[in-house]
Amino acid sequence: MMIIGITGGIGAGKSTVSSYIASLGYPVFDADEISRNLTRDGSPVVDELAEEFGEEILDRPGVLNRKKLAEIVFADREKNNRLRQIVTMKVREAAIKWITEYRKSGNYGIIFLDIPLLFETGSEDLCGQVWFVTADEEVRRQRVMARDGATAGQVEKRMRSQMPEREKAERSNEIIDNSRGVEELHQTVDALLKKYDRTF
Numbered sequence: 001m002m003i004i005g006i007t008g009g010i011g012a013g014k015s016t017v018s019s020y021i022a023s024l025g026y027p028v029f030d031a032d033e034i035s036r037n038l039t040r041d042g043s044p045v046v047d048e049l050a051e052e053f054g055e056e057i058l059d060r061p062g063v064l065n066r067k068k069l070a071e072i073v074f075a076d077r078e079k080n081n082r083l084r085q086i087v088t089m090k091v092r093e094a095a096i097k098w099i100t101e102y103r104k105s106g107n108y109g110i111i112f113l114d115i116p117l118l119f120e121t122g123s124e125d126l127c128g129q130v131w132f133v134t135a136d137e138e139v140r141r142q143r144v145m146a147r148d149g150a151t152a153g154q155v156e157k158r159m160r161s162q163m164p165e166r167e168k169a170e171r172s173n174e175i176i177d178n179s180r181g182v183e184e185l186h187q188t189v190d191a192l193l194k195k196y197d198r199t200f
C-alpha cells in the first residue's frame, strides 16, 4: 500500500487535485472536511476552542463563527500555533483511523491524504511520499480573492502565515504546477499516476 500526501499553500489547487483523484476512484482523506466536521454546531471541540480563544469566537453557545476565529488566529502567531495544535491532533487521529480501516479492508492500492498544513503540522510521517501543489503567487492570490471574496491584503496575510513555498517544494517528492488551466492540471496528475500506479 502506498500513502501519498497532497499539500500546498492557500489557493494552490489541492482540493481541485484531490477531487480529480477521487473522481478516478482513489480513496482520498480530506483533512479540511474532517476539521469542518470537528467544529460542527454542538461539537465538544467548539467548547474547547471557546475556552482557549474566548466566547467571541461563538455566534451562540456551541456554534462557531469561523470567520471570527480565522481573524483572531491569523493576527496572532501564538494563537495560530495553538489552534493548529488542537485541530492537528484530532485530524491526525482521524487520519490514522482511516488508514487502519483501509488496511483492514484488504486493499493495498494507492491512497491519498489531502492535508493542507502537512509540513507545518509534522504529518509527513504518515505518508510514504508527498505531492506538493503550487501555482504562481499572483495566480493563487487572484483565485482565492475570486473564490472567497477576500481582499488582496487578507490573502497576503494568510499566505505569510504559512511555510514558505520553497521549503515545502524542497521537502516534497513531486511538484504539481497548477498555474495554468484545469485541463493541464489533469494531464500533470495523470502523468504522476502513470508513474506510480502500474494499473493506471
Ligand code: ATP
Pocket (backbone or CB within 6 Å): 008, 009, 010, 011, 012, 013, 014, 015, 016, 017, 116, 143, 144, 147, 178, 179, 180, 181, 182, 183, 185
Ligand atoms: P485552500 O488552501 O485555500 O483551501 P486549495 O489549495 O484547496 O485552496 P482550490 O480550492 O482547489 O485550492 O483552488 C482555489 C480556487 O482556484 C478554486 O476556486 C478553484 O476552483 C480555482 N482553481 C483551481 N485550479 C484552477 C485552475 N487550474 N484554473 C482555474 N481555476 C482554478
